[in-house]
Amino acid sequence: MSDLTIPSDGSEMSDLTLRESDVYAETPELHERIDRIGFWLVGGATVMFFFSFVFAYFYLRSLDSNGLWRPAGVDPPTAYGILIAAALALSALAFLYAARVARQRGRGWGLPSGVALLLGLFACVAQAVEYAHIPFGPQSGGYASVFFGWTVFYVVIALISLYRVEVAFAAALRARGEEDGAVPEGLTPAAVYWAFVAGLGVLSWIILYLV
Amino acid sequence: MTGTVSARPLWRRLIGFNLLWGIVLGIVGFYFGWWLGHQIHAESLSFFESTNQNDVALMLGYVFALVGFLVGLGFLNYPLSRMRGHRATQAEKEEGGVGRYFTLCTDHKVVGIQYLVGIGFFFFIGGMNAMLIRAELLRPSPQLFGAGNYLTLVGLHGTMMMGIMTSGILGPFANYFLPLMIGARRMAFPRVESLTFWLLMAAGAILMTTLLFGGFPTGWTGYAPLNDEANYGFDSYIFFFALVGLSMTLLGVNMIVTTITMRAPGLTWGRLPIFCWGAISTALLMVLAAPVLIAALLMVAFDRGVQTSFFLSSAGGSPYLFQNLFWFFGHPEVYLLALPGFGIVLELLPVFARKPLWGYRIAVAGIVGVALLSFFVWQHHLFVSGLNSSLRPFYMFSTEAISVPTGLIFLCGMGTLWRAKIRYRVPMLFCLAWFFNFFIGGASGVFLSDVPSDVATHGSFFVMAHFHYTIMGGLVFAFFAAIYYWVPKMFGIALNERLGKIHFWTMFISFNSTFAPLFALGLMGMPRRVVTYPSNLQPLNDWVSVSAFVLGASMLLFLANVVYSLVIVRKPAPANPWDSHSLEWQTPTPVPLENFDRQPVIDSDPYDYGVPPVPVPLPPPAEAPAPG
Amino acid sequence: MNEPNHMRRIAIIWFALSVILTPIVVAVIAPTLPPGDATSAADNQLSDDTLLLGIVTPIAVAMIVYFAYTMIVFRRRGEPTEEGPATRDNRAVHIPWLVGTTAIVLFLATFGTVELADAGAGGGEGPEPAFKMTGDVLPVQVIAQQWEFTYRYPTYGGVETAHLELPVDKNVEFHVTSLDVIHSFWAPRLGVKADANPGVDNVAFVKPWQEMSFDIRCSELCGLWHGYMFDTGQVVSESAFEEWIHEQQRTFAPATKFLPKYSTQYFPEPERRAG
Numbered sequence A: 001m002s003d004l005t006i007p008s009d010g011s012e013m014s015d016l017t018l019r020e021s022d023v024y025a026e027t028p029e030l031h032e033r034i035d036r037i038g039f040w041l042v043g044g045a046t047v048m049f050f051f052s053f054v055f056a057y058f059y060l061r062s063l064d065s066n067g068l069w070r071p072a073g074v075d076p077p078t079a080y081g082i083l084i085a086a087a088l089a090l091s092a093l094a095f096l097y098a099a100r101v102a103r104q105r106g107r108g109w110g111l112p113s114g115v116a117l118l119l120g121l122f123a124c125v126a127q128a129v130e131y132a133h134i135p136f137g138p139q140s141g142g143y144a145s146v147f148f149g150w151t152v153f154y155v156v157i158a159l160i161s162l163y164r165v166e167v168a169f170a171a172a173l174r175a176r177g178e179e180d181g182a183v184p185e186g187l188t189p190a191a192v193y194w195a196f197v198a199g200l201g202v203l204s205w206i207i208l209y210l211v
Numbered sequence B: 001m002t003g004t005v006s007a008r009p010l011w012r013r014l015i016g017f018n019l020l021w022g023i024v025l026g027i028v029g030f031y032f033g034w035w036l037g038h039q040i041h042a043e044s045l046s047f048f049e050s051t052n053q054n055d056v057a058l059m060l061g062y063v064f065a066l067v068g069f070l071v072g073l074g075f076l077n078y079p080l081s082r083m084r085g086h087r088a089t090q091a092e093k094e095e096g097g098v099g100r101y102f103t104l105c106t107d108h109k110v111v112g113i114q115y116l117v118g119i120g121f122f123f124f125i126g127g128m129n130a131m132l133i134r135a136e137l138l139r140p141s142p143q144l145f146g147a148g149n150y151l152t153l154v155g156l157h158g159t160m161m162m163g164i165m166t167s168g169i170l171g172p173f174a175n176y177f178l179p180l181m182i183g184a185r186r187m188a189f190p191r192v193e194s195l196t197f198w199l200l201m202a203a204g205a206i207l208m209t210t211l212l213f214g215g216f217p218t219g220w221t222g223y224a225p226l227n228d229e230a231n232y233g234f235d236s237y238i239f240f241f242a243l244v245g246l247s248m249t250l251l252g253v254n255m256i257v258t259t260i261t262m263r264a265p266g267l268t269w270g271r272l273p274i275f276c277w278g279a280i281s282t283a284l285l286m287v288l289a290a291p292v293l294i295a296a297l298l299m300v301a302f303d304r305g306v307q308t309s310f311f312l313s314s315a316g317g318s319p320y321l322f323q324n325l326f327w328f329f330g331h332p333e334v335y336l337l338a339l340p341g342f343g344i345v346l347e348l349l350p351v352f353a354r355k356p357l358w359g360y361r362i363a364v365a366g367i368v369g370v371a372l373l374s375f376f377v378w379q380h381h382l383f384v385s386g387l388n389s390s391l392r393p394f395y396m397f398s399t400e401a402i403s404v405p406t407g408l409i410f411l412c413g414m415g416t417l418w419r420a421k422i423r424y425r426v427p428m429l430f431c432l433a434w435f436f437n438f439f440i441g442g443a444s445g446v447f448l449s450d451v452p453s454d455v456a457t458h459g460s461f462f463v464m465a466h467f468h469y470t471i472m473g474g475l476v477f478a479f480f481a482a483i484y485y486w487v488p489k490m491f492g493i494a495l496n497e498r499l500g501k502i503h504f505w506t507m508f509i510s511f512n513s514t515f516a517p518l519f520a521l522g523l524m525g526m527p528r529r530v531v532t533y534p535s536n537l538q539p540l541n542d543w544v545s546v547s548a549f550v551l552g553a554s555m556l557l558f559l560a561n562v563v564y565s566l567v568i569v570r571k572p573a574p575a576n577p578w579d580s581h582s583l584e585w586q587t588p589t590p591v592p593l594e595n596f597d598r599q600p601v602i603d604s605d606p607y608d609y610g611v612p613p614v615p616v617p618l619p620p621p622a623e624a625p626a627p628g
Numbered sequence C: 001m002n003e004p005n006h007m008r009r010i011a012i013i014w015f016a017l018s019v020i021l022t023p024i025v026v027a028v029i030a031p032t033l034p035p036g037d038a039t040s041a042a043d044n045q046l047s048d049d050t051l052l053l054g055i056v057t058p059i060a061v062a063m064i065v066y067f068a069y070t071m072i073v074f075r076r077r078g079e080p081t082e083e084g085p086a087t088r089d090n091r092a093v094h095i096p097w098l099v100g101t102t103a104i105v106l107f108l109a110t111f112g113t114v115e116l117a118d119a120g121a122g123g124g125e126g127p128e129p130a131f132k133m134t135g136d137v138l139p140v141q142v143i144a145q146q147w148e149f150t151y152r153y154p155t156y157g158g159v160e161t162a163h164l165e166l167p168v169d170k171n172v173e174f175h176v177t178s179l180d181v182i183h184s185f186w187a188p189r190l191g192v193k194a195d196a197n198p199g200v201d202n203v204a205f206v207k208p209w210q211e212m213s214f215d216i217r218c219s220e221l222c223g224l225w226h227g228y229m230f231d232t233g234q235v236v237s238e239s240a241f242e243e244w245i246h247e248q249q250r251t252f253a254p255a256t257k258f259l260p261k262y263s264t265q266y267f268p269e270p271e272r273r274a275g
């Protein structure tokens, strides 16, 4: 390997040298690593976002200002809560499974990611339906505020996160004809991230419906 | 880099995904959202006649305006193609003339310059607001603007500065130079990088529209429940800060991932330029703090739009909730402004002192220490609020403790200057002034962190003086140091040295004469954000106002320098005008599209100045990490 | 090379300047500073300020001397560029520095806590104050609303007045609250500052030591006329206070009947937005 100095204006010998190891090639491993670390950080940001709602929940509850934290009758229907949490959990499992088969066999991730997508969308729709059947409104005190704020933005974030699930599913559809349809890059990190978001959904269910 | 100039006629080139269509679709989107909001509320569509405010309509207007803007710029193309099953690609719009600057471009150097110009523009607007505020304060009672407009000006100035300048150094300089400094060819997420810029611009434009909707009376802190009372104009504030928060979060993620994954072989953590340390510490704060701000603002939007009561104590909420969330973000925010300045100053000192950076490791410890500690001090903004009085000794201690890592930064600067061979070029002057200003800012901060002392000064002009010393004297001085230092690389043209020195001295002197008297005004009982003051304070206020106008004029000197050097004279800069050893100066100017034609391999840190050129006392990398 | 001993020179200049300047700052300038020492709280604040000034002055002198010295003595002009010595770090410097700054910080925090423990140094401490005044106190409620302050004396039948008068040499317990948005009750000479939060009882203590009149200003942005939310209060002798408050009770008797019962916080109907 030859050492060569970067052509600067020529006056100055620099000891930051370039060697002819000149591999600038971007490997799939690099892309996977970028995705993985990126998702960790976005996950951290997501946690901080929901942390604000968790904080609001416990803080307002402890203050019970003017006795209006949670007037009688402000109870969301439990059946919806269970339905949503279960759909999210199953969706996450399906997508994790999809990532696993893709890693192991290089194909066959289409069906499970399709299932994951459907379940995820179903959870969001169920949440919307719940709003129509809920016995209280956003103006019914502290708990109601936290409930609406939290769930609405949870749905928004879940929909954004489902993007990578959809991408995996669409890639599978397009790869159907081809013999060795390429596994989309970063499937595993995406699956871990979706599982993480779904986990947050289950956590919201625990706090909002059970605690 | 010099893209092929297309032969197509201009009108043909204007059609496509670019800023023009972003604006057009943004406006269309706004009216669509506005209309939709009125459908939901079944109210009149004409907003100039409507007296009954419809916040939902305005919020939807902003949401759809943003969507239209991003669609017009072409941000949806790639996600949609992937949702149709196409493969991942990397680059977009990297070739092709000036047009790149007005659209989604994935070249980090283009984004850096976009940021520089965009931020400069909004900084100018924020500065103009400051001039108007100072003009109003020439007399003890209102003379130019009414009380309401005055508050809007103060809020607009503060919000604009805080929101836009948070990316003031990371946006232009870290985007441009961090990849060059670590020997990378691109940022980890090039499209996201471009998105952060355009989000910021959309945010700035949205904040300006507050003027059409009556402004907002809350200052940059936007406390509840005043924000609930505020009229339409406050929705602009919400969207501005939420978009800034989003932009910051994404910027932070991008910076950190790039630094972790794309360093050149041999660039161990112990050799990372100190500016990159500053940038990624800032980035970490952005990732962890900005989402809290977004959440708090969305809660406000809910309180205003759909009648929740997060912050209404008479309906089960609490204003303290907002204060806690806001300052949980807000304190890291002020370090978001300070930390990049630390990085810039320590990065530039060695170049002009011709010595290695003294105490690299403790400098890193200082920067990281400040970043981490900044999450444990937020209640010092609430020392008289009645919140948690038993925790005050703790917050007093943690706040004062921040001066220990900050002191390390000073120590490194002092060590670097010791027996140095200092050359007074313009960037160096700004760096040295930084130490002076930041010392005053920091020392007054110790007064504010002391609870009894803070009881006297909280919410007064003393605080105003303190944070302008740290932000204007810290961040903005570092910002200018960076401009003078790096413009020769970014544009291939040097800024005029003599005009630069005149700019520096007017700015430095008028800055101090503007803000130092504010300490006295605060102690004498002048609260922030008031349009009236006792008439015995007029002489001092007039002095401050006049100095502020000189300070404003010094910015015009800078603009004159830019126009004179970059437009009129256009003297090409030498390839490495400062004799810097840092990697970014080893690339040709203009920097080629791919930055380096080969993978650089690093075998030292960038501070090997001085005689004798002792080898870096760092262990050589055990094995060159796998490339990339 | 015959280099002078730079460090010694810097130390001498620093020492000389500090010895002259620090006493001037502490003994001559500090006592003249606001908020003065007319009350217990103002005195707490001023003693912290004095101590801080006493510590900051020599540090500031050290910084200025060091930077000025290095910048003048080590400056270089012209080409070719000279290189400095390649020193990178020195434990013997940074360890003492770290220890020194940490010690100063610990000392300041301790001293601040001591002054704070004296009944909160005039700051609003919320409904459960951590640092209290013991013994006989006069409770005074400060009610802020857009855009004025009114004052209620619960021990005098809950009468609500438009002016604030306090007896001298008596412990006063302010209960600051608000009916709408956040305001802040600031009486600089009194050394009291406490935010007025809706639905919160923010308690602050002070003992005025001399008769005087003092300014009151709102110091938290509270909307349009925030800049006009000021007032003047009086500290008067005990007998003058008794006379004044009884007169207030007589004058406002017809109005007092209709006031809501005295409470540490009030919850008027919230003003909600139409949406």
Ligand code: HEM
Pocket (backbone or CB within 6 Å): B127, B130, B131, B133, B134, B154, B155, B157, B158, B159, B161, B162, B165, B218, B219, B220, B221, B464, B468, B471, B472, B476, B514, B527, B528, B529, B530, B548, B551, B552
């Ligand atoms: C050009 C020099 C500047 C001048 C003359 C100036 C002047 C002022 C003035 C007069 C106020 C209003 C004080 C009050 O009545 O409360 C103010 C507030 C403020 N300024 Fe500046 N400023 C300057 C630069 C900056 C910069 C560079 C930043 C930050 C990047 C900044 C951030 C703020 C903030 C956050 C506020 C508080 C606004 C609020 O109270 O909500 N300023 N400034």
Ligand SMILES: [Cu+2]
Pocket (backbone or CB within 6 Å): C144, C145, C147, C182, C183, C184, C218, C219, C220, C221, C222, C226, C229
């Ligand atoms: Cu007020």
Ligand SMILES: [Cu+2]
Pocket (backbone or CB within 6 Å): C183, C184, C218, C219, C220, C221, C222, C223, C225, C226, C227, C229
């Ligand atoms: Cu006010």
